[in-house]
Amino acid sequence: MKKIRVLVACGAGIATSTIVVKKIEDLFYSKGISVEIIQIKISEAASRQTEADMLISTTMFPTEYQIPAIKGMSFLTGIGVEKLQDEIILTAEKILTNK
């Protein structure tokens, strides 16, 4: 089964990213998409983007990336969650079609 690899980041790599990791796991599971998640500090994202297909962060992005980068704060604020989930799945499906 084709797998999507996701970097989940936040500032310190321990608090908000932990919440988002779980949200992403649940989301992809509900859509039947196989996912591998790597939890990181946002400062590591640039050097680790070769290991993944997309990046989701609860921080602003300090730089541009070669993989799709999505802001995941909606998971924390509770505002715009559905829109975010749709965006994540759409992006993932597009990537999987091209794999």
Place this chain on the structure above:
Amino acid sequence: MSYSKLVSFIEPSLVCFEKAFSNQLDFFEDIFEKAYSGDFVLNDFLEKIILREESFPTGIKTEKIAVAIPHTDAEYINKEFIALYILERPIVFKSMEDNNEDLSVEIIFVLGLKEAHSQLEMLQSLIQLIQNDKLMTNFKEVRSYSELVKLLEEKEKKNEKN
């Protein structure tokens, strides 16, 4: 939603009500002083938490309220804790979503975590709490640690009845 894990993390000696600070720096100095004298954090904690907040702000704005969850790297934490400040006057924190946006924050959770992956349940309940507008409004009125615990435990009981 069980708030018991969250309650067990909130450190009574680091809970403050109705304090007023002129700005973020005054606030960080206050929590550092308390946390350091209680042996919760290392010496570098103050500098690091200020730096972190500047580069990756932790202001969260829900539909009705704005809170902040400042924290820094695990290596500056000695003993895990959550500190809770309910302020008399809001102070400014920048938004996590847009660091040009100022948020007026009245409730601050300082997270002293060493390994968050083992704290998923507690973090989930923290976010659930923050997103619960009604509960957060009640939170603002709390004036003691025991009132706080009661509020969260009552909420838990209500959930269990459902």
